[in-house]
Structures are given as C-alpha cells and as structure tokens.
Amino acid sequence: MTDLNEQFETASKDVQTLTKKPGNDILLKLYSLFKQGSVxxxxxxxxxxxxxxxxxxxxxWSKCQGTPQDKAKQEYIDLVASLKG
Known part of the structure; x- marks a missing residue:
C-alpha cells in the first residue's frame, strides 16, 4: 500500500472520531472527495x-468529475487534517 493510500485510509478513520460534527457543506465535500478518491x-x-x-x-460527487483519484485523496486528507485542528 502506498503512503498516500495509507494516509487516505487513516483520514477516513479519523473523520469518524471528530469531536465536532462539520456542517452539511463540509460533509458533502468530504463525501465527494472520498468517493472520487476511492471509486x-x-x-x-x-x-x-x-x-x-x-x-x-x-x-x-459529480462536481469532482475528472479529478484524478490521487488528487482527490490528498484533498480529502488535507480537509480531514484541517477539521481535526
């Protein structure tokens, strides 16, 4: 497993343990980046x-159309990191 994939998997677990629930816009962004990165x-x-x-x-998710999976994974990782503070 590559380093990016490991970070992506870790971020997907970290998002489940956030102390404060993000707003709907952020939740949709997380969803779309996760789907684009994984599917x-x-x-x-x-x-x-x-x-x-x-x-x-x-x-x-359709707004991410054409985004390379690795780029979506990195954006997801960065977004989760910013939410963790």
Whole structure:
C-alpha cells in the first residue's frame, strides 16, 4: 500500500472520531472527495427529486468529475487534517 493510500485510509478513520460534527457543506465535500478518491468519477443515475439527500450527494460527487483519484485523496486528507485542528 502506498503512503498516500495509507494516509487516505487513516483520514477516513479519523473523520469518524471528530469531536465536532462539520456542517452539511463540509460533509458533502468530504463525501465527494472520498468517493472520487476511492471509486473515481461518479457512476449511476442521479436520484429523483424526492431523494434530497441522495441527490445532494450525487451532485457533490459529480462536481469532482475528472479529478484524478490521487488528487482527490490528498484533498480529502488535507480537509480531514484541517477539521481535526
């Protein structure tokens, strides 16, 4: 496992132990960077109008479209580090 992948995995565990819950915008950013870093570009169909949460997550992830996975992983790591203080 590369150093970046180890840091990404550690950050994904660290985010679960944050003492203060981030706001929705930050949570969506975390979600989108995690998905882009672990899966790549958005897949599947956009959820329907009544699935507000699913639609917001899909839209956030689609904004990362084309971002290289390593770059998304590093941004995720940096964001988690800033939230930890």
């Amino acid at each position: 790549g570009d958005v897949t599947g169909k956009r959820p329907g109008m009544t699935d507000f949460k699913g639609r917001a997550k899909y839209d956030a």
